[in-house]
Amino acid sequence: MQIIDGKKISAEIKEELKTEIARIISEGKNPPGLVTILVGDDPASSVYVKMKNKACAAIGMYSEIKKLDAETTEEELLKIINEYNNNPKIHGILVQLPLPKHINEDKVIESILPKKDVDGFHPYNVGNLVIGKETFKSCTPYGIVELLRRYNIETKGKHVVVVGRSNIVGKPVANLMLQKEEGANSVVTVCHSAARDLSYFTKQADILIAAIGKANFITEDMVKENVVVIDVGINSIDDPATKKGYRLVGDVDFENVSKKASYITPVPGGVGPMTIAMLLKNTLQAYNLQ
Ligand code: NAP
Secondary structure, three states, X not given: OEEOOHHHHHHHHHHHHHHXXXXXXXXXXXXXXXXXXXXXXXXXXXXXXXHHHHHHHHOOOEEEEEEXXXXXXXXXXXXXXXXXXXXXXXXXXXXXXXXXXXXXXXXXXXXXXXXXXXXXXXXXXXHHHHOOOOOOXXXXXXXXXXXXXXXXXXXXXXXXXXXXXXXXXXXXXXHHHHOOOXXXXXXXXXXXXXXXXXXXXXXXXXXXXXXXXXXXXXXXXHOOOOOEEEEOOOEEEEOOOOOOOEEEEOOEXXXXXXXXXXXXXXXXXXXXXXXXXHHHHHHHXXXXXX
């Protein structure tokens, strides 16, 4: 069994991006720029935004955090996005989700210029992803594909079973794995909460992608020998033995499933670190496009 080390791979990607940005700057050009817009003061969102900002700085990318208070109206937010759409220093716009309830998330995402939509959530980019055209792939699914690619895991003709059909993980990763191209070309099954006998499907997986949001949900009896396991879940469970009183686990019972797996991502340290690395990669792609 081999651990898929997302921390190591994300560090490699950041190094590659850093070199590329240094080259851009050495030619006297402005670096790629990302703005992260945060509405309200949700503590988890604040942490994510700061992490993204720090990651940009570490590779020489320009970044701004636009903090808006929770009472910001939809109209005000749309106006600010429009300003960034027209700001030549900013190549990528990310609106940290979730937004306060009085703001329509779809409307906000659709207001971002598709060529600056580095989260890959705009329907234009989602549509391009489905039909296999060049697009911004949303960051977590893109990170999963990149992990498989960099570990030379064969995907062609393999049965990929995705558990979860969210718009940010399940659906886009299923669509990516389905494309007739290198690093994909898989036979894909997507499961969700209405699946009658989930094990029937998961046991068929050559590559199992779990994006459920339920701690240790996938157990040893649900997978076959030598399965490749990509665990997207991030769940906090009580653990009095730790300083904080809790710890993070995935959707997969790592301890037991890893005994049967050929490859497996740990939580933390698997898919998680890839998300920011791919956001940075998308921002550089946006810069090159513009
Ligand atoms: P989500 O929107 O809540 O979607 C969960 C999916 O799991 C839904 O499609 C749901 O089915 C399905 N599901 C729930 N219970 C099920 C069951 N008993 N059997 C089969 N399917 C079931 O969650 P998400 O946003 O995709 O996130 C999933 C997990 O990944 C979460 O733990 C999240 O924190 C984590 N995540 C991690 C990253 C990262 O960077 N590593 C990024 C994003 C998300 P229905 O559609 O029928 O409800």
